[in-house]
Amino acid sequence: MKIAVDAMGGDNAPQAVIEGCIAALDDMEADIVLVGKEDVVREELKKYEGMYDEERIQIVHAEEVIENEDSPVKAVRTKKNSSLVMAVEMVRDGSANAVLSAGNTGALMTAALLRLGRIKGIERPAIVSAFPKLGRKGEFVLLVDTGANVDCTASHLLGFAHMGSIYRQHAFGTEEPKIGLINIGTEETKGTAMLKEAFGLLKGSGLNFIGNVEGRDIPRTEADVLVCDGFTGNIVLKLTEGTAWNVFKQIKDKLTEDFQAKLGALLLKKKLYSLKEEFDYSNYGGAPILGVKGLVFKMHGSSSANAVRQALLKASEVCKRDVIGEIEAKMGRYTEHGAE
Amino acid sequence: MKIAVDAMGGDNAPQAVIEGCIAALDDMEADIVLVGKEDVVREELKKYEGMYDEERIQIVHAEEVIENEDSPVKAVRTKKNSSLVMAVEMVRDGSANAVLSAGNTGALMTAALLRLGRIKGIERPAIVSAFPKLGRKGEFVLLVDTGANVDCTASHLLGFAHMGSIYRQHAFGTEEPKIGLINIGTEETKGTAMLKEAFGLLKGSGLNFIGNVEGRDIPRTEADVLVCDGFTGNIVLKLTEGTAWNVFKQIKDKLTEDFQAKLGALLLKKKLYSLKEEFDYSNYGGAPILGVKGLVFKMHGSSSANAVRQALLKASEVCKRDVIGEIEAKMGRYTEHGAE
Numbered sequence: 001m002k003i004a005v006d007a008m009g010g011d012n013a014p015q016a017v018i019e020g021c022i023a024a025l026d027d028m029e030a031d032i033v034l035v036g037k038e039d040v041v042r043e044e045l046k047k048y049e050g051m052y053d054e055e056r057i058q059i060v061h062a063e064e065v066i067e068n069e070d071s072p073v074k075a076v077r078t079k080k081n082s083s084l085v086m087a088v089e090m091v092r093d094g095s096a097n098a099v100l101s102a103g104n105t106g107a108l109m110t111a112a113l114l115r116l117g118r119i120k121g122i123e124r125p126a127i128v129s130a131f132p133k134l135g136r137k138g139e140f141v142l143l144v145d146t147g148a149n150v151d152c153t154a155s156h157l158l159g160f161a162h163m164g165s166i167y168r169q170h171a172f173g174t175e176e177p178k179i180g181l182i183n184i185g186t187e188e189t190k191g192t193a194m195l196k197e198a199f200g201l202l203k204g205s206g207l208n209f210i211g212n213v214e215g216r217d218i219p220r221t222e223a224d225v226l227v228c229d230g231f232t233g234n235i236v237l238k239l240t241e242g243t244a245w246n247v248f249k250q251i252k253d254k255l256t257e258d259f260q261a262k263l264g265a266l267l268l269k270k271k272l273y274s275l276k277e278e279f280d281y282s283n284y285g286g287a288p289i290l291g292v293k294g295l296v297f298k299m300h301g302s303s304s305a306n307a308v309r310q311a312l313l314k315a316s317e318v319c320k321r322d323v324i325g326e327i328e329a330k331m332g333r334y335t336e337h338g339a340e
Numbered sequence: 341m342k343i344a345v346d347a348m349g350g351d352n353a354p355q356a357v358i359e360g361c362i363a364a365l366d367d368m369e370a371d372i373v374l375v376g377k378e379d380v381v382r383e384e385l386k387k388y389e390g391m392y393d394e395e396r397i398q399i400v401h402a403e404e405v406i407e408n409e410d411s412p413v414k415a416v417r418t419k420k421n422s423s424l425v426m427a428v429e430m431v432r433d434g435s436a437n438a439v440l441s442a443g444n445t446g447a448l449m450t451a452a453l454l455r456l457g458r459i460k461g462i463e464r465p466a467i468v469s470a471f472p473k474l475g476r477k478g479e480f481v482l483l484v485d486t487g488a489n490v491d492c493t494a495s496h497l498l499g500f501a502h503m504g505s506i507y508r509q510h511a512f513g514t515e516e517p518k519i520g521l522i523n524i525g526t527e528e529t530k531g532t533a534m535l536k537e538a539f540g541l542l543k544g545s546g547l548n549f550i551g552n553v554e555g556r557d558i559p560r561t562e563a564d565v566l567v568c569d570g571f572t573g574n575i576v577l578k579l580t581e582g583t584a585w586n587v588f589k590q591i592k593d594k595l596t597e598d599f600q601a602k603l604g605a606l607l608l609k610k611k612l613y614s615l616k617e618e619f620d621y622s623n624y625g626g627a628p629i630l631g632v633k634g635l636v637f638k639m640h641g642s643s644s645a646n647a648v649r650q651a652l653l654k655a656s657e658v659c660k661r662d663v664i665g666e667i668e669a670k671m672g673r674y675t676e677h678g679a680e
Contacts, residue, residue: 134586135593147524150532184487184574192490192571215578219586231532232575234524238555239576243583246474246559250618251591253475254611261611267604271594278590 001029001319002058003312004087004096007036007044008065009103011302017102018044020308022052028316031056033096035087037063062086068301072106076114084108088115091294097319098295100286100311102303108296109148109289116294119324121331124149125291126160126230127298128167129237130284134219140284141180141223142168145230146237148289152229154197157181158205163290163327164225165207170321171288171314176208180223182232183212202227248276285314293324341369341659342398343652344427344436347376347384348405349443351642357442358384360648362392368656371396373436375427377403402426408641412446416454424448428455431634437659438635440626440651442643448636449488449629456634459664461671464489465631466500466570467638468507469577470624474559480624481563482508485570486577488629492569494537497521498545503630503667504565505547510661511628511654516548520563522572523552534569542567588616625654633664 005021007014014036021032034041038061045057062083066075076085084103088111090096101108109125118125126145133139144164149156161179168177181199183191188199190212202209213221218236228236251272255265265272286297295318299311345361347354354376361372374381378401385397402423406415416425424443428451430436441448449465458465466485473479484504489496501519508517521539523531528539530552542549553561558576568576591612595605605612626637635658639651 134583135590150524182575184490184571184578215575216582218579219582231524232572235522235555235572235576236579238524239558239579240583242556242559243474243580244587247584247587250475250615251612254615255608257611260607264604264607264611267600268595268608271597271601271604272591275590275594 001031001316002033002096003030003315003319004033004035004060004090004099005312006083006087006099006101006103007034007041008062008083009101010299011102012304013102014040014044016303016305017308018048019305020303020312021057022048023305024309024312024316025052025056028313030097030316030319031058032312033058033060033087033090035060035062035090036083037061037065060086060090066104066107068104070104070107072104072110075104075107076110085111085115088112088294088296091296092116098297098315100297100299100308100315102299102301102308105147105298105301108298112289112292112294112296116292116296119291119293119328119331122159122163122291122327124152124156124159125289126163127233127287127289128164129233129287131226131237131240132278132280132284133221134278136220137278141218141221142225143233143237144225144227144290146233146287147230149230151231152194154194154201157194157198157227157229158201159291159331161202161205161207161209161225161227162330164227166326166330167288167290167323168224170323170326171285171318174224177224178210178222179207180210180213180221180226182215182218182226182228182236184214186212186214188212198227284310286311288318290323290327295319295324341371341656342373342436343370343655343659344373344375344400344430344439345652346423346427346439346441346443347374347381348402348423349441350639351442352644353442354380354384356643356645357648358388359645360643360652361397362388363645364649364652364656365392365396368653370437370652370656370659371398372652373398373400373427373430375400375402375430376423377401377405400426400430406444406447408444410444410447412444412450415444415447416450425451425455428452428634428636431636432456438637438655440637440639440648440655442639442641442648445487445638445641448638452629452632452634452636456632456636459631459633459668459671462499462503462631462667464492464496464499465629466503467573467627467629468504469573469627471566471577471580472618472620472624473561474618476560477618481561482565483573483577484565484567484630486573486627487570489570491571492534494534494541497534497538497567497569498541499631499671501542501545501547501549501565501567502670504567506666506670507628507630507663508564510663510666511625511658514564517564518550518562519547520550520553520561520566522555522558522566522568522576524554526552526554528552538567624650626651628658630663630667635659635664
């Protein structure tokens with residue numbers, strides 16, 4: 001089992017990416033293939049000489065790098081020797097079981113679509129992001145889609161629900177995952193015409209659909225998977241992140257304003273730290289792009305070494321299960337029989 | 341100057357509504373007309389006998405009440421003698437300068453549209469909600485629309501921007517309000533086709549447009565007014581409220597877990613309280629429904645007496661300024677000359 005890692009993708013690449021690989025290696029089954037500029041990667045790996053099993057990390061040279069500013073489609077077409085494209089191709093060619101990149105999201109999406117192809121029955125691949133629930137330690141919800149498709153139809157959302165459900169079950173062991181639909185009210189009649197139609201499709205889908213979930217209830221929803229268009233999902237993900245981050249920053253500022261506050265903060269240090277931990281998105285691994293014929297994980301552009309490590313551990317676990325095959329089988333059945 | 345208050349609207353009506361009126365009266369210029377079941381209102385007012393200037397609170401009897409479960413359009417058509425409809429009609433008839441209700445939002449919207457009519461040049465009225473900025477004490481942003489229109493065109497958003505700008509200036513004294521467009525990226529090319537078009541319209545609008553604002557940046561945006569469709573606005577408003585509420589709840593739970601934490605919390609009591617205060621939405625008044633020919637303020641269904649008081653103080657201030665006239669003049673000019 002091997003995971004291809006785009007060594008050059010992300011704001012902190014290659015340092016954080018490689019540090020994350022080294023930190024993950026002992027705790028994961030899969031071996032790693034670092035795809036990137038060979039000399040740069042070798043130089044970086046030197047730091048860890050003797051600290052890891054060199055047989056388990058292979059290097060594949062890639063001459064080019066896709067930058068964040070590059071136009072996705074154009075970059076994938078012209079930078080054929082980029083680390084991102086070559087890493088994705090390793091999955092297509094069967095030389096890796098999964099690929100992981102913190103690089104240009106649009107380019108990763110495009111490469112996944114063009115190089116791996118779409119699973120039959122899936123109209124649109126989607127990005128699935130994990131989202132810690134507030135005040136429910138260790139619990140989290142998967143959000144589908146968080147940015148791949150800004151305009152969606154009801155049937156796209158149905159596909160997202162199926163893929164989210166399968167991924168939740170196979171990657172996290174949740175039986176009959178509860179599926180919620182993000183909407184502006186709990187009643188079936190709320191929202192846009194598209195959402196009303198999606199509600200009907202989900203109700204008849206055979207999935208464990210629990211109904212609409214309002215913005216207010218997202219932070220501690222009962223759902224295991226929340227479905228929405230990629231525009232809404234992106235806003236929800238980033239807004240929660242932004243709000244939580246700002247609340248913590250403000251608490252920190254308050255707690256260092258004067259002596260009494262500092263003393264109080266000292267007594268609460270552990271508690272406040274554990275609170276911050278609960279919000280850490282990176283604990284749930286990378287965000288898979290589901291719907292293509294291969295396992296592709298997107299990491300946050302600013303991923304730390306620890307985030308890379310977590311993403312690798314999860315990817316290695318997921319590789320052992322046949323998520324792609326499950327989606328293919330499910331969507332095949334679905335396409336044959338229609339939405340009962 | 342008079343403000344018509346729907347005494348029967350809201351989860352805590354009439355108690356919280358009337359308590360809020362009494363608490364506001366001394367600090368506001370406008371007098372109050374309580375519209376509702378006369379015996380119920382009189383009974384409630386008895387509690388405050390001798391504590392307020394009885395000449396400044398008038399009662400208008402309304403036999404019916406529109407419930408939250410009522411279908412908006414049907415309720416406005418059939419419950420002609422309801423407190424909500426009659427309160428709105430007082431504005432139409434010139435017997436009140438503004439109306440305020442914590443009742444059924446859809447019904448208030450419908451009554452405003454049917455009884456007051458739309459301002460010429462405004463395609464869609466919108467709900468404007470204030471939103472405290474995180475870590476910027478006392479600063480806030482106005483969000484337009486937060487739920488009146490789930491599906492929007494680019495030109496609807498342009499109208500929202502104009503109305504939001506005028507309201508911000510007249511109700512809060514901000515000169516040349518900075519207008520932001522909620523989107524999934526800062527670049528002009530991001531988002532749906534509708535948002536790309538809206539970006540262009542806003543750029544050429546003569547408004548102080550500062551560009552796209554991402555989910556992550558909403559909590560402490562530079563913008564004074566953020567524009568979006570009513571679906572997105574509703575999700576953003578409620579998600580922020582939900583996230584902030586849950587973070588505070590969790591802090592509270594942590595701080596009472598054991599003795600050391602309790603001691604620390606005691607030292608930080610003031611700081612943490614001031615933090616919570618900064619998040620209090622009700623400090624910025626009710627949410628005006630702009631675009632109709634009259635001042636209509638919607639309050640949260642669960643409004644406390646303090647929220648009602650704040651909404652009344654703001655409404656009384658806004659009554660003195662000709663917000664409706666300004667919107668009429670602006671949109672008239674706009675309709676004549678088009679978007680330069």
